[in-house]
Amino acid sequence: DSFVIGVALEDAATAYDYRMALELQVINDEVGEHPVAVFVSSEPRDIKVYLRRVADGDGDVSNLSFELDDEERVVDMETGSVWDIARGVAVQGPLKGAVLQQIPYVSSYDWAWSDFFPHTTFYEG
Helix, strand or coil: CCEEEEEEECCEEEEEEHHHHHHHCEEEEEECCEEEEEEEECCCCEEEEEECEEECCCCCEEECCEEECCCCCEEECCCCCEEECCCCEEEECCCCCCECCECCCEEEEHHHHHHHCCCCEECCC
C-alpha cells in the first residue's frame, strides 16, 4: 500500500505519493483552482502544505512557485525571496514578512484516501 498526502479544497482533491514528495521535497501544483505548494522534509519528518498565493505591499495577489536553491533554502522563483517553511514566512528578499496560508492535509493510505475522495487526482509529477 502506498502512503499519500491528501489535500482537498472545495470540490477538488489531490493525493501526493509520500515517497515521491519526500524525494522532490517541494511540489508546486494546483488542487482544483487553488495553487498549492507541498513541502516534505525527512529531518525532521515534516509536511507543510500552503496556498501559493501572496499579496504584495500594494495588495496585489500573485501566485508563487518554490524551489530549493544551492544552499537548500526554499526560494520563490518570482522574486528570489527566501522562505521559512516551518512558519510559512518570507525571511529575506522583496517579500520579507509576507505570510503563506497553511492548508490542511491528511496522511493516509492511498486506498483509504480514495474511499473518502473517489474523485481524487493522483499527482504524477
